[in-house]
Amino acid sequence: MSTEHKITTQKVNFKVFRFNADEDYLPYYENYDMEVTSEEVVLDILNRIKWDHDGSFSYRRSCRHGICGTCAIKVNGRSTLACKESMNDMVELFGNELVIEPLSKKRAVKDMIIDKGDFWEKHAAVTPYLVADIDENPESENLVSPEDAEKLDEADLCIQCGACHYACPAVEINEDFFGPAAFAAAYRFSADVRDNSTSRLADVNEEKQGVWDCVKCFECAEACPKEINPIGKITKLHQMAFQEGIAKNNVAVRHAVGFKKSIMKNGVLDEGGLVLYSEGPAIVKHIPVAFKMFTKGKIVPPWGITKSQNLDEIQKLVKSSSTVKF
Amino acid sequence: MEKLKYALFTGCTAKQSTPEQMMSTMAVAEKLGIELVELTEASCCGASHLQDYDDFLSLVLNARNIAYAEKHGLTMVTICNTCQLNTAMTKHRLDNNEELKAKVNEKLAEVGLEYKGTSDVTHFLYAIIDDFGLDKLKEMVVTPLSQFNIAPFYGCHNIRPSELQNETHKTAENPYNPTSLDDLIIACGGETVDYDEKNKCCGFHVELQAPHTAAVLTGNAIAGAMDGNADWMVTPCPLCHLKLDTQTAHASEAIGREVELPVLHMQQMVGLALGCTPAELGLNHHLAKVDFV
Numbered sequence: 001m002s003t004e005h006k007i008t009t010q011k012v013n014f015k016v017f018r019f020n021a022d023e024d025y026l027p028y029y030e031n032y033d034m035e036v037t038s039e040e041v042v043l044d045i046l047n048r049i050k051w052d053h054d055g056s057f058s059y060r061r062s063c064r065h066g067i068c069g070t071c072a073i074k075v076n077g078r079s080t081l082a083c084k085e086s087m088n089d090m091v092e093l094f095g096n097e098l099v100i101e102p103l104s105k106k107r108a109v110k111d112m113i114i115d116k117g118d119f120w121e122k123h124a125a126v127t128p129y130l131v132a133d134i135d136e137n138p139e140s141e142n143l144v145s146p147e148d149a150e151k152l153d154e155a156d157l158c159i160q161c162g163a164c165h166y167a168c169p170a171v172e173i174n175e176d177f178f179g180p181a182a183f184a185a186a187y188r189f190s191a192d193v194r195d196n197s198t199s200r201l202a203d204v205n206e207e208k209q210g211v212w213d214c215v216k217c218f219e220c221a222e223a224c225p226k227e228i229n230p231i232g233k234i235t236k237l238h239q240m241a242f243q244e245g246i247a248k249n250n251v252a253v254r255h256a257v258g259f260k261k262s263i264m265k266n267g268v269l270d271e272g273g274l275v276l277y278s279e280g281p282a283i284v285k286h287i288p289v290a291f292k293m294f295t296k297g298k299i300v301p302p303w304g305i306t307k308s309q310n311l312d313e314i315q316k317l318v319k320s321s322s323t324v325k326f
Numbered sequence: 327m328e329k330l331k332y333a334l335f336t337g338c339t340a341k342q343s344t345p346e347q348m349m350s351t352m353a354v355a356e357k358l359g360i361e362l363v364e365l366t367e368a369s370c371c372g373a374s375h376l377q378d379y380d381d382f383l384s385l386v387l388n389a390r391n392i393a394y395a396e397k398h399g400l401t402m403v404t405i406c407n408t409c410q411l412n413t414a415m416t417k418h419r420l421d422n423n424e425e426l427k428a429k430v431n432e433k434l435a436e437v438g439l440e441y442k443g444t445s446d447v448t449h450f451l452y453a454i455i456d457d458f459g460l461d462k463l464k465e466m467v468v469t470p471l472s473q474f475n476i477a478p479f480y481g482c483h484n485i486r487p488s489e490l491q492n493e494t495h496k497t498a499e500n501p502y503n504p505t506s507l508d509d510l511i512i513a514c515g516g517e518t519v520d521y522d523e524k525n526k527c528c529g530f531h532v533e534l535q536a537p538h539t540a541a542v543l544t545g546n547a548i549a550g551a552m553d554g555n556a557d558w559m560v561t562p563c564p565l566c567h568l569k570l571d572t573q574t575a576h577a578s579e580a581i582g583r584e585v586e587l588p589v590l591h592m593q594q595m596v597g598l599a600l601g602c603t604p605a606e607l608g609l610n611h612h613l614a615k616v617d618f619v
Contacts, residue, residue, distance in 0.1 A: 288575075299342075
């Protein structure tokens with residue numbers, strides 16, 4: 001059997017975002033046609049644009065080994081760590097027309113270089129370090145068991161590249177929202193058995209900025225080049241809030257708890273009842289839409305709900321399997 | 327071809343706020359000769375909110391739902407992206423963790439049930455594409471939707487996390503460039519509209535706690551489809567439908583532009599192409615008026 005490794009080439013058109021905040025009023029796109037080899041990664045293309053086409057083209061790169069997180073950009077809207085992403089895979093995903101853009105166009109400073117100030121501010125805001133009152137001269141090592149280390153769920157592998165942060169649609173809309181990378185950092189230290197922070201978990205449970213404003217779209221899980229699964233960490237932070245008794249009695253928390261109550265009562269959801277339980281008197285703001293839905297036969301009254309068959313089974317399981325109280 | 331038969335997990339919405347989705351599912355299944363055995367014993371999947379509150383309870387309840395499909399010896403078919411995600415995620419976790427499966431089965435045994443892992447879980451969209459086949463569907467089209475530009479709206483939980491969903495159905499969906507719904511539109515004779523927001527979030531899951539975020543996402547999605555000259559949108563997810571169909575006033579206000587388009591369930595689109603009547607498909611239940619039929 002032949003072990004010869006064959007390098008192939010193909011022609012790719014790159015439409016590249018260009019912008020210099022010191023000179024340009026608006027960004028523009030420059031086209032570059034190149035023969036791309038199967039050996040190259042996206043960073044090689046950025047290098048070739050600078051070296052062969054335009055020396056003023058600017059981007060960030062450092063380690064070239066997928067560990068510093070510096071070179072993250074977007075290719076056809078997909079957050080990508082340029083030094084890790086193979087060109088072959090990009091062409092397979094999107095074809096031979098590729099759009100190269102910075103992680104956030106609105107934060108562009110020069111070409112691919114963005115101002116990541118918001119990312120670092122939010123990272124700093126979640127107390128991203130171990131809070132522990134440790135004896136400066138301990139008699140023995142402060143050991144963490146393998147089982148306890150497992151609980152970090154690889155959150156400590158985050159390289160702060162910002163791929164998930166700038167892929168998150170909630171970050172794009174809500175400037176207060178911490179975003180998936182900050183939550184992954186918050187989880188990493190909150191899950192550490194040595195940590196004694198009393199404020200971190202409360203901070204990430206605040207309305208507007210915290211985990212309850214996550215839209216659950218899984219963009220962060222797709223974007224993460226280290227497969228950290230930030231939304232998995234967000235879910236665990238939700239669960240921690242209940243387990244540690246810091247979940248506040250607000251609309252988001254009641255909305256989660258309301259599911260259990262509704263399932264206990266009907267098996268299925270009572271959708272209207274769930275909104276009432278979550279919102280309380282504020283439900284009146286939904287009346288105009290609710291009225292339109294009612295006229296179109298989209299609202300079932302509480303007495304019209306078809307309960308699950310064998311509801312007694314469900315009720316028994318809810319009673320015996322519940323692990324959380326609120 | 328042997329007659330296709332599935333255990334239908336309706337989810338809660340199809341029985342309440344999107345009755346037209348249930349009607350159109352049954353109408354399309356009948357036209358295609360697909361038998362659906364409704365899992366009337368099933369509970370709510372938790373819709374990702376119960377999972378935030380009590381992970382173990384969510385696993386037990388979803389395992390119970392799958393256990394009923396297993397009792398029928400059938401693949402479970404869902405008609406909601408979020409039901410699909412929660413059920414598929416439960417199955418993945420239990421099938422890959424014997425210890426967790428044993429703990430869940432300890433609870434299920436209290437009600438005489440067992441989760442074995444023998445039934446697959448798929449969405450009706452992929453049942454049509456993977457099992458029934460688009461070529462066969464094309465042959466059955468009696469009213470091609472050729473005069474329509476149709477904007478597909480995929481919904482997050484059918485395409486992400488891709489690793490999980492691609493092990494669930496045969497159509498390997500690229501979350502950055504999904505094709506299943508586009509292929510279905512073409513099979514029904516329509517023209518697909520390509521727009522940036524087709525694989526983005528509709529905002530449904532934060533409608534109560536972050537209404538502005540939710541409204542902007544909804545508005546952007548409809549605006550993207552309108553800018554692509556869509557006559558209407560189509561989605562396989564009833565939650566996306568609810569956002570896009572009923573929240574247009576909030577969405578318009580949030581993005582500073584009037585946005586509204588008819589938003590059909592995937593089953594309604596297929597039903598129209600197969601010659602079902604608007605009444606059979608429940609097209610009168612929409613808030614954004616469907617005035618082209």
